[in-house]
Amino acid sequence: MNTSAGATTDGIVAVGLRKSYGDKTVLDGVDLHIPQGTVFSLLGPNGAGKTTTVQILSTLIPADGGEARVAGHLVDREADAVRSAIGVTGQFSAVDNLLTAAENMMLVADLLHLPKDEGRRRTADLLARFDLTDVADKPASTFSGGMRRKLDLAMTLVGRPSVIFLDEPTTGLDPASRRNLWDIIQDLVSDGVTIFLTTQYLEEADHLADRIALLDGGRIVAEGTPDELKRRIPGGHIRLRFADQYRFENASRVLAEAVRDEESLILQIASDGSIPALRGLLGRLEDAGIDAEELTVHTPDLDDVFLALTGRRKAGPADEAAHSKKAAKEFTR
Numbered sequence: 387m388n389t390s391a392g393a394t395t396d397g398i399v400a401v402g403l404r405k406s407y408g409d410k411t412v413l414d415g416v417d418l419h420i421p422q423g424t425v426f427s428l429l430g431p432n433g434a435g436k437t438t439t440v441q442i443l444s445t446l447i448p449a450d451g452g453e454a455r456v457a458g459h460l461v462d463r464e465a466d467a468v469r470s471a472i473g474v475t476g477q478f479s480a481v482d483n484l485l486t487a488a489e490n491m492m493l494v495a496d497l498l499h500l501p502k503d504e505g506r507r508r509t510a511d512l513l514a515r516f517d518l519t520d521v522a523d524k525p526a527s528t529f530s531g532g533m534r535r536k537l538d539l540a541m542t543l544v545g546r547p548s549v550i551f552l553d554e555p556t557t558g559l560d561p562a563s564r565r566n567l568w569d570i571i572q573d574l575v576s577d578g579v580t581i582f583l584t585t586q587y588l589e590e591a592d593h594l595a596d597r598i599a600l601l602d603g604g605r606i607v608a609e610g611t612p613d614e615l616k617r618r619i620p621g622g623h624i625r626l627r628f629a630d631q632y633r634f635e636n637a638s639r640v641l642a643e644a645v646r647d648e649e650s651l652i653l654q655i656a657s658d659g660s661i662p663a664l665r666g667l668l669g670r671l672e673d674a675g676i677d678a679e680e681l682t683v684h685t686p687d688l689d690d691v692f693l694a695l696t697g698r699r700k701a702g703p704a705d706e707a708a709h710s711k712k713a714a715k716e717f718t719r
């Protein structure tokens with residue numbers, strides 16, 4: 387973690403961000419370090435301050451304290467430079483229903499003062515990339531939710547941002563459209579774009595994010611790769627299956643702490659699943675001259691992590707379908 391938000395080529399760096407509304411402290415010293423070309427996901431219970439963080443980093447509101455750089459520019463003193471380097475998309479679609487897909491794109495190009503030819507070129511390229519060429523001249527009102535999200539993201543990309551804030555980009559989409567958008571996001575990242583993602587879907591963070599941070603009580607309470615976070619909480623284990631009863635019994639004696647499943651010839655050992663833990667376990671078997679037939683590592687999923695670290699369970703997608711977006715963002719205990 388950087389200790390200062392000094393000049394950097396990182397996508398986003400924040401040090402000690404603070405924000406209060408009245409006497410309610412929303413952000414109480416938030417540090418972020420997001421390398422360029424990576425996906426960072428900010429998770430947290432309802433009202434944790436995720437949107438506030440995005441609003442500060444995208445220059446919509448000022449922080450009360452701390453410092454942040456986005457695409458190398460200070461968010462407070464170089465707000466124009468930050469704005470021209472970023473794209474913000476997700477919760478509130480910028481798509482105009484009365485315009486066609488191509489017209490929506492050209493409108494953005496005009497707002498960015500791009501020459502007409504360049505605007506047309508970028509429009510055609512992006513519509514092709516997002517598989518929207520066939521519907522370029524159809525009004526957006528005829529689009530499905532997935533097509534609209536793609537158009538929204540395509541519009542964000544007209545300005546070629548190097549940092550994109552995706553605020554719940556796939557909420558309400560069917561699984562196929564969600565996968566499609568995930569592929570697009572991964573392509574953007576491989577082109578070097580930095581993505582700041584907020585999502586209700588832990589599975590989405592797990593799939594897309596290089597690093598995840600959990601915001602709770604105005605602070606980052608946990609941060610790491612999805613795997614690191616899963617290893618931090620209990621519930622992980624290693625399962626070893628043996629080829630025959632003889633090896634199984636011998637291994638049981640060596641690994642006395644293991645839970646036995648005699649029928650399947652499986653031993654289960656509580657473990658964080660880390661490489662040193664695996665090496666230690668296999669070393670003990672090797673010293674005793676016993677081979678395992680199969681080894682599997684089970685780590686808890688992000689739902690378990692979320693529950694363990696915040697004391698709340700995320701609402702599942704099934705619940706979300708039944709509620710309005712805001713209601714769906716409530717967490718149940």
Ligand SMILES: Nc1ncnc2c1ncn2[C@@H]1O[C@H](COP(=O)(O)OP(=O)(O)OP(=O)(O)O)[C@@H](O)[C@H]1O
Binds near residue numbers: 431
């Ligand atoms: N303009 C405002 N005036 C007063 N309080 C605000 C304002 N904006 C946000 N808040 C409060 O700040 C807290 C954090 O809100 P924020 O929207 O950042 O949370 P969030 O993590 O994005 O939550 P959600 O999952 O509901 O979107 C909430 O308690 C909210 O009520």
